[in-house]
């Protein structure tokens with residue numbers, strides 16, 4: 200039987216006992232280990248396969264965890280986790296109570312910085328490096344590993360700009376595989392693509408212009424070559440930059456060939472990379488596809504329509520519009536702030552701009568939403584995908600704060616469709632003479648209706664709807680959690696007692712509906728898939744306080760804590776938004 204090296208690596212200390220000749224063998228084993236587990240447990244794949252050699256070389260050459268290694272985004276850190284003491288629990292990756300899919304400080308001393316959102320690594324590592332200087336720890340190394348899509352983000356530039364005038368002992372490693380989730384975009388990508396292994400950009404090297412010592416480009420799959428350059432880099436104080444060229448999906452042919460699909464491929468056959476059928480026949484479409492396809496339908500008739508996404512054309516399904524109308528749909532790269540202000544700029548010129556952003560990533564563009572859009576009352580339409588819990592990506596990616604952080608912004612209209620038909624109607628309505636900025640939030644995953652493609656219906660802004668009558672208690676839901684509420688009411692077998700209202704809008708509230716409702720019901724429950732603090736329930740509480748209603752009210756939503764990763768059923772149970780828990784809350788309140 201072949202001897203396994205990986206099975207004896209419990210920490211980088213074991214790794215450093217290996218001879219350099221053994222390292223390529225370890226790389227092979229590590230790659231297979233990642234493939235075998237991701238094939239059945241799912242997760243991000245291509246990025247980790249691409250940095251297997253880089254990961255080994257980093258932990259071999261540097262004295263981690265004393266030397267501080269920061270992975271940008273962190274979806275490429277599976278090899279790092281496996282080599283730093285988590286090999287035997289790696290099969291729990293992204294599961295409830297298991298390993299996080301991203302580096303996380305509470306998980307390991309080797310995870311120096313919590314990540315998930317991109318482009319933070321340079322600032323974080325620079326902060327650590329400046330802190331080391333202040334503490335007199337001058338020999339400590341600080342390393343940020345950042346991808347070619349992530350380095351094009353504003354935050355990364357801000358970090359480089361600062362580092363270049365510091366004497367911080369910072370090594371920025373650009374892991375350049377020429378792709379993000381989707382192909383990388385922009386002038387920087389074009390510039391980087393010109394640099395080939397062994398041929399550094401000679402003229403106008405923008406990294407050198409920022410006062411970094413530039414090394415590379417080097418082959419990121421050549422461990423020996425990497426070790427040699429690391430030894431050289433260690434001798435240089437101050438900011439330095441290593442440009443490494445790798446192949447995303449390296450070592451699994453199908454993943455190399457279809458890098459977009461194999462970013463996070465779902466289940467596949469480990470030996471061949473063949474994807475397992477996902478069995479979606481007969482199921483409703485994903486919300487993202489209803490958005491993407493509807494936008495194309497609308498754009499065919501309305502030439503003022505523009506689509507913008509910051510680096511998520513596949514995830515948001517804006518790719519359909521990019522294919523149909525390439526001149527009117529833009530992937531601007533990982534640049535949420537720019538995406539929002541770009542939308543605002545186009546809106547000033549009379550275009551109807553749909554800016555498709557995951558809820559969690561809009562957090563990065565908060566000031567742009569306030570200062571560039573809402574303050575000027577520009578009718579930009581934010582299509583907030585992945586609003587609510589997202590499952591296995593966990594705390595960094597749940598889109599649970601948007602209602603609370605957007606609700607306080609003047610001029611903004613906030614809508615949350617209860618199903619795909621309402622999403623379509625909102626998209627349709629929003630391109631007809633919209634006067635204010637509009638946020639439409641909808642969740643990750645599939646909808647609930649097979650008959651999603653219906654005739655468009657113009658909606659009245661700020662209008663809710665009574666979905667089912669009842670006598671004793673009213674539930675007001677906002678957004679797609681309406682489905683769980685509907686099932687919960689049905690499961691109690693007391694449909695005649697419980698009324699169900701769909702608020703439709705967080706802002707403006709349907710005050711006419713609320714007045715009727717609070718005049719009739721003494722017990723009211725609000726339900727939202729969003730943070731309970733400051734969310735939709737809070738808006739309703741403000742309403743009853745203002746109008747002196749005396750009804751009792753219960754607010755269901757995400758509690759005031761970060762929700763970790765797990766599958767959606769598990770997470771709904773934890774936050775008590777699953778059908779059984781909602782039914783229980785209704786029942787207890789009815790009897791109180």
Ligand SMILES: Cc1ncc(C[n+]2csc(CCOP(=O)(O)OP(=O)(O)O)c2C)c(N)n1
Nearest residue numbers: 246315316317346347348349378379380510
């Ligand atoms: C602020 C932010 N926007 C968008 C994303 C979604 N996202 C995750 S990975 C990724 C692409 C990263 O590409 P790159 O930096 O080149 O790393 P690679 O996957 O190629 O290793 C994107 C857009 C994110 N994590 N954070």
Ligand SMILES: CC(=O)[C@@H](O)[C@H](O)COP(=O)(O)O
Nearest residue numbers: 272274315380514585592643
């Ligand atoms: C690492 C990252 O941020 C993305 O890859 C994210 O995991 C995508 O999530 P979706 O699967 O919801 O598109």
Ligand SMILES: [Mg+2]
Nearest residue numbers: 346347378379
């Ligand atoms: Mg990349």
